[in-house]
Amino acid sequence: MNQNNGMQKRMLIMTVVVFVFFIAYEFLVLKPQQEAKAAQAKQEQTTTQKATPEANMVATDVSGNPIDMSKSVEALSSKAIASSEIISVITTARNIIEIDNLGRIAQITLLEAKYKDEDGNKIKLFEANQLRPLEVRFEDKNVNEKAFKVAASSSAATLNASSSKQELIITQNLGETVLTKKFTIYPDGHYDLNVTSTNNKNFFITNGFRPNVLADMYAVHGLMAQLADGTLQTIEDGDLDKIENLNGIKFISNFDRYYATVIYNFEKTLAISLMPDAEANAQAFIHAKDNITFSGYAGPKNFKDLAALNKELTHVIDYGWFTFIAKPMFLLLQFLQSYIGNWGWTIVALTILIKLVLYPLSYKGMVSMQKLKDLAPKMKDIQAKYKDDKQKQSMHMMELYKKHGANPMGGCLPLILQIPVFFAIYRVLLNSIELKGAEWIWWVHDLAEMDPYFVLPILMGASMFLQQKITPNTMQDEMQKKIFQMLPVIFTFFFLWFPAGLTLYWFVNNVFTISQQYYINKIFERKRAEKQ
Template identity: 35%
Template sequence: MDDQNKNLLLATALSFLVILVWFVMFPPPEPTAPQDETPVTATEADAVQTPSAAGTDTGGDTASVAAEAAPESEAPRVEIDTPRLSGSLSLSGGRIDELFLKDYRVSLDEESEIVELLSPVGSQSAYYALYGWAPGAGLKVSDVPGPNTLWSVEQGETLNVGSPVTLVWENGNGLTFRRTISVDEDFMFTVTQSVENASQAEVGMAPYGILARHGIGEDADLPGLKNFFILHEGVIGMTDGTLSEIDYGDVREFDIDPNERAQAEVFQVKENGWIGFTDHYWMTTLIPEPGSPFKAAAKFDARRKIYQTETVLPTLTIPAGETAEVTTRLFAGAKEWETIREYQAGGVQKFIDSIDWGWFFFLTKPIFWLLHNLNQLIGNMGWSIIGLTLIIKAILFPLAFKSYVSMAKMKELQPQMEALKEAAGDDRQKLQQGMMELYKKEKVNPASGCLPILLQIPIFFSLYKVIFVTIELRHAEWFGPFRDLSAPDPTSIMNLFGLLPWAGPEPGTLMATIFIGILPLLLGISMWLQQKLNPAPTDPTQAMIFAWMPWVFMFMLGSFASGLVVYWIANNTITFTQQYLIMRSQGYTPDVFGNIKSGFKKTPKTGDK
């Protein structure tokens, strides 16, 4: 095979590799599954799988509770109004089932709706928290409140900070159930359940909490999910220090057959734990009191398409004339680092791990901490990313210095290396021996230039994770048209790179890939200039690959979060400056303009000192 065919084969293989990596990292969006048009009544939809006290130890048995109740739209409600939350809880089941996050809007438009986290039965995708008691020996399902039991308000009118609400229900057989719900200034609810036994007999029952999400199709995920491979969405839980993450697709394998023993993923917690659902930026979590054992489970009801997580505490025995109570917590809100860290300090074990830090958590956590504190100091996330880049480059400077000094010495040794090549001729072994002796004599390590590049790879992926996952980057502004650093560059030639007051192509479309924004263009130019610090390789194939690389990366990264592209541009600019100055200090002056001129010629230039 001649050299021309070899080069063509190599170029084709490389092109295929780039395309393959592109589709792995950016798979085309899956088609939206059609919604199930079968009408679902409120009573049927509320038939969540509530635990039985007999099954609290094994996690096996369940009882479907669907007591008759008024339609959801007619059930009385209690308003929730705090500085950060609004919504209501339904007296049908005493569910916390309508919750809005006041600090967050759906889009950058100031007129857009605020984010809705929880929604009642009858909405497109119902999502709610439910509490109750699983009946033990001697009790029937009708003796305890169920998902549709109509409660009464005993105390309080509106649930807000410092003003709890107490609900009450009597079963007519001597048992009085109360549920007191309070909320703090952020996203944590405290739910205290009590039962007063005025009957003549001892009773037993187990307190539980349930989070339920209603799906929209037989095999479809919930609406609004990102379905991105680097992001976990689904069940998340902590079991005595061990984190568990289960995707929604895997939760569907825990299908509950009401005619058989229930199937579920069960976690037996000895002292500390929590379980719930996590999305990109939002989360709901059931949190029993630290130090108390409980059973946590994840389930799926395929017939009604209900995803479910639950916590079930040990059965309580309540003698006649006695009262028992238990307190648990519910987190329902945004995954803010500072807020979650405060809850962790307050006793929620490893709650900060509910943020998806990824495999490189040992890098993503300190990188985010540094970026967060820079933003607190500077007050602008874009400049904070540039400041973070400066700090990272300063930390890596000793390695970079050694690398660029070695590169300068290698340039100085170029004439001697050419002489060795001529003397060795076709004897490859003699050439290698001569090269090793020369490197040893001049104290040059040819591999030292690779180390800074290798270290940049995990740092780059860690920063990518931070920018993509953390809510602090969501809708974070820089300047001008860059109003969301977690989103792709909004500029394009179609809006004169942000000068005209309309949006560019829709991110993820072919038009957006072709008509890239100003940041990807600057990235390509910065990579190209950095490349010109060295002469083009003499081998034509290598020269072709190097020539195309900046522009391939420019288009590939055009759909990345603009904050990540800002980091890469800053990194390239600092690297160019460092390399140029250090190599000059070692007696070698890179011929940048000469290398640029030679790049427009067919034959690559070998470079001059």
């Protein structure tokens, strides 16, 4: 096999691995892997609890001083306890917050029109039997048992905070101990909270399990914590196999693809113990001693809403490994949308802008492929002439490349350099709830959902096929050619279920790549005609 053919093969393999198998990984590998990890973690957790129920239970407070948690093992490892009795309903401009008779947030219903499920109903963040936000668990076993039997009382059965902040007090009288939660609820749906217990009874409070509205394989979902130095620690669902203690925490967030439950304090940091549930998902318990103050938010991971609460809360939006590129790209997308007004056309504009910035790289790669195509007959002659002497074959190939200014890696390098940009825009369009309910044109009513008529995936596949047809290809191996020809079909299949916004980006990207390739092909055709 000659050098160019080998280079083409490596380029093909790279393309398939990076794109096709990356997408296939999301569908075919990730979920089974997560289930296997969860099963293993569950088994290990059960074994550990039977053997040493107090293992790894040493935690520390915000100052780094040890806290004896040995008395709290049973309390913290209790299963989620459901309650159907609601004692207070708070209505804000953006949501309805229901408080149950254990003083927890039982449910949050989103009121904004765009937050609806597949059946057109208003989105509710929590499932029936999950760990509830603001659930308190006492270190003292006896007090803890009472806390899950004695009903709390509320200062108001209903509260309207849609236009101004309101206060609510939840009281739970446990005999020798009284637990009090003092809320200040704001029209935007967030709240401030002070929780106290009398008689120096230490307790822990949780932000609950994550919202379970959309936890698919496309995006990361689990728990995220921001440390005092600004670094982020993320634990995906199914990945926590033992108790972990974190100090100096600014915020803790349990999240799915679009929604999060967040507790934060940027003035005085929090000390937290993370405990795995039966499926190795992370549950956060905040060390409160007998008094704690913080703020909370549960709802969409909308950039502007989070920034309005605190700029650091925008870190709740996770873009994965390419955050350093993805976050600026999202800010650019948001900036363009403020002028264009339509998220679909904003994606088109962003795609064109990216193509213009990367045009020098694309141009070099396309020119290099054209030169290699022109040199293919001479390369074939060298291959035949020195078929028994690979060293001479390689030497003459290099001389040929040098003489004609061709670079065998010229077609690969531009693609490699563009991969981080692709993954960044992939994550931006995948994780941006701003696209939720955003219309583009008449048949696409939600850019965050799949194209209902599969128009964009089919156009994307057709444009990819056309792109292949006009792109120079010197592959001589028939198997390579067949695999390469199958890529449009494979991509079309995967993109049938992808968000319309992401498919739109890829389609527009293909269209402009075709136009660039067509332009360069015409230039080389004129040059060939001039030489004849």
